[in-house]
Amino acid sequence: MKYKVTIETVAQKAGVSTATVSYALSGKKKISKEVTERILKAVEELDYRPNITARNLASNKTWTIGLYASPTQNIREDYFFNNILAGILDVLHIRKYQVHLYADYLHEKTKDHPDLNLTQPIDGALIMNPRINDAYIDHIKKRNIPFVVIGTPNESENCFYVDADIAAGYYAVVQYLLKKGHKKIILLNGSPEYTQSEKRKTGYTMAYHDYGLEFSNDWIINVPMLEEEGYHVFMQTIKKNPDFTAVVTFNDTIAVGVLRALKENNLQVPSRVAVVSAGNTMITRIHSPAITSLDMGAYEIGSKAAELLVDVIEKKRIQPSHEIIQTRLVEREST
Amino acid sequence: MKYKVTIETVAQKAGVSTATVSYALSGKKKISKEVTERILKAVEELDYRPNITARNLASNKTWTIGLYASPTQNIREDYFFNNILAGILDVLHIRKYQVHLYADYLHEKTKDHPDLNLTQPIDGALIMNPRINDAYIDHIKKRNIPFVVIGTPNESENCFYVDADIAAGYYAVVQYLLKKGHKKIILLNGSPEYTQSEKRKTGYTMAYHDYGLEFSNDWIINVPMLEEEGYHVFMQTIKKNPDFTAVVTFNDTIAVGVLRALKENNLQVPSRVAVVSAGNTMITRIHSPAITSLDMGAYEIGSKAAELLVDVIEKKRIQPSHEIIQTRLVEREST
DNA sequence: CTGAAAGCGCTTACAG
């Protein structure tokens, strides 16, 4: 039976008080060289490892941020999440924070809020892909925890958030297609409860408007953001609206499903139908035909959001602000 | 200034002791219906949320597991990580645990151990892709924290671990190629410090041996597990060893790099060169030509590992054990 | 430069 070694054990061994040990280890107070050395020796010999929970409780600080991922970014299919995560992790590493990944959110049923009480203590939160009415944002606000939204929250006035300029991006995509002579462009949009879907619709609508062309609301279709869904819904779309000549999707994964449906229907890409996706993840490059895609700066979104959150936590920023990342259209074989 | 509401506040408002509040909320002791109701009402009205850090400290339990990801599974490029993660998250959700993602590990320099003291308190750990000498395993062992390795640790006797049967899988792959008449098969293996690379080599070697054919150690090449690396190294390989007819890669991402190199050198796949990858992630299906790949049951590995870890944490298992997932070769256009 | 002691906000034997 190994005896549990605490700061008390170290203090006794070094012949000092626990306060001195704490100060020596944290460096928050100057402790004489000899005493420090005695303490470090005791730490070494006892293989002392501070209990972080106790430290967190006493100091009211966890050096942990919660990442509330979202079912939208299906982690099994969409690299977009990976790139955002990479950006987050890189910054947090530099800033000495760690990340708690909220899995329960991934499983959240539409109406069924997860047990928010189960969440571990965090210094701040990153909330991905907000809904129009987002239970998580409400919850975090109530708990008075600093947070940054990745995406644009519905009530953006009082939030920190980081997002790509989705509306401008989709505006550019649709204009690009209209200029190529496409008149009937399908928007295979995501689920309507996400603000991200709204932004896409806005860009689409504005582009048509500014170009002076009419569009029908039937051309805008909401679909869960998965390849299979994209495939199935698009198979139907082809039946119902066979005269479209272009399609813009919510993300890269849906585009893969769309391209499968087009292939099965012998609709040539890009000669008969042009396809543009959003995300510019690895699959757009690898797919055959390679997919023209709107790059939304996923890595940058992640890193900026993490940067912003840490600044907020550390009170380097107080006033709600936001950062908008420019998008960039990458042309490939599908257009 | 909002007054901080603690269990004390609730107790006072409900006119009971903090112990009673605690018991009522946790259900660990039977509290009379009326008292319980009073307490719940107070909780509601005060919008009380327990301080989880304090709870963790008092109960010595965090309901959190640490996931020590590895630089091997480059999260920006490899869906294999995503699938494992999905398996882990699904199980942990059911078992009521949460996951702490260790970012610093991702950045670990070869010799430079991350600050292991910074790690948050956890009930157990999942260690991905062990090295032959793995500092993390040593560290976790010392801290006496339950852990399960994803992959096969070097000293497997005293560990819980879950792995695909990599050696058998690579054996099957190489046999499959040999039977197709290939004599010189390149193994584009991962970095040698990972046990995963060793297993692959074992399968490769045994297959050649059992088939009664010779191979050269020059045909086994170690490379960081990234597309770019796969590409660059393979460009050189083509120069040095132009007479190979097949290549087996460490993972799907490297295979993408290899196929790019082959294309640039006008080496037809599969007529001139056959390519087999491992992972069977989405890109193998989407790539053109579609890539024959060894499915290693990533999702299952993740879920089994999580299951096992929780069992260990909850003392449903004491005796070190392991689970080996069968692999499965999925033939596509590249062979 | 160092120490005694309160405090962080819970849980849990123990006693009644």
Added chain:
DNA sequence: CTGAAAGCGCTTACAG
């Protein structure tokens, strides 16, 4: 069925 109180292992004013 309920409560008083010790305890979890740290940090941090405060005093000297």
